[in-house]
Amino acid sequence: MMLIRPIKRQDKQALLQLAAKTGTGFTSLPQNERHLTARIERILATWEGEAALSDQGYLFVLEDSATQKVVGISAIEVSIGLNDPCYDFHVGTQVHASKELGIYRQMKKLSLSNDHTGHSELCTLFLDPEYRKNKNGQLLSKSRLLFIAGFKDKFSDRIISELRGVHDQQGESPFWESLGRHFFAIDFTEADYLTGIGKKSFIAELMPKHAFYVDFLTEAAQNVIAEVLPSTLPAREILESEGMRYEGYVDIFDAGPMLEAYTKDLRIVKKSRLRQVKVGATELLGEQALLISNDQYQDFRAILGSPLIDRSNIYLTQEQAQVLSVLDGEKLRIVPLFEKENNL
Incomplete structure (x- = not known):
């Protein structure tokens, strides 16, 4: 993993x-x-x-x-x-124009920023x-x-x-x-x-x-x-x-x-959600690829997986829970890996 x-x-x-x-x-x-x-x-x-x-x-x-x-x-x-x-560099625009000569030019310019x-x-x-x-x-x-x-x-x-x-x-x-x-x-x-x-x-x-x-x-x-x-x-x-x-x-x-x-x-900032961990699941997979992390600041862990989820829980195998350093009942943050699968 x-x-x-x-x-x-x-x-x-x-x-x-x-x-x-x-x-x-x-x-x-x-x-x-x-x-x-x-x-x-x-x-x-x-x-x-x-x-x-x-x-x-x-x-x-x-x-x-x-x-x-x-x-x-x-x-x-x-x-x-x-x-x-x-x-x-900021890529901006400089306009050069003269009504008398009928000239109007837009020129890209680079400015240190x-x-x-x-x-x-x-x-x-x-x-x-x-x-x-x-x-x-x-x-x-x-x-x-x-x-x-x-x-x-x-x-x-x-x-x-x-x-x-x-x-x-x-x-x-x-x-x-x-x-x-x-x-x-x-x-x-x-x-x-x-x-x-x-x-x-x-x-x-x-x-x-x-x-x-x-x-x-x-x-x-x-x-x-x-x-x-x-x-x-x-x-x-x-x-x-x-x-x-x-x-x-x-x-x-x-x-x-x-x-x-x-x-x-x-x-990911807008759409991620917290779920409660249920440990001991089988290898049954959910319907979408998820990005999964614990919510621990100094011991942050993240993996990819497709575990079963519902509105309150995420069901992990023992291996997934061990790698993420979480116990049964703790919280995980999840989000679909891809926007098209954004359904939690």
Whole structure:
């Protein structure tokens, strides 16, 4: 059975192995042991109630309960941009018009922005390629939203997710080559890595402070604005199915899209419900796939399953109850895995 649980210190080596597989553009999981150690400690301090708001975050791992192998990671940052500025580009419109000459033109422009300061962020979603099957990606991504549904008071009323933009197999980004290189004079992979390990001051120091026209970029760069890698498309589709939308903001390095929503409007936050546990059920299945979690803050657990449910109860096998760390009579939070099955 595949299980979502909070990060532990002993997971560090497994995460370093996952980081080695992420490839270019995965800023939030650099292959850097010191940075990863510091992040794990910051996350544990959050769960223990010892982290300041600006440092709070949550890391979850996907574990094969049969082998105890960690095969995926996902995260939530509680309030971004409070310690280090959070930068993105806003894709806006500039109008040029002359009645005398009969000219009217709308031109896209990019403006440096800190508009998402203080928002919560879904980030660091990565699943080992060997485990990209059996709805594991759905569990890894959506379980974060079930955690938010259970503990809404710990998060901002707005939530975002920045997705990887387009780059080639050599790690080169058309957007970076057309824009960023002129200001930074370093490779995209190096800028991406420096950002990932927290060295972000160079962005403020070197990025252009004034808006500039998209038409000045190469055609290749223009074509990748707000686009994602094919491997990132499933992650985008999952978030969009839960109510997140592109609202005109992109990453300053590769122009990957930023999706956003009001936290209360996310499907899982709106539609999840509590049910009382009845342990000892047989393998009889219900009619729909469910995302299931306990309602324990420090010992959060989530799985996928299709147990029988009614208006008050959820009927679990002994194995499911053990993996979720719940006893007969306790409460579980459930929601249909897919919107089309939203019938509780």
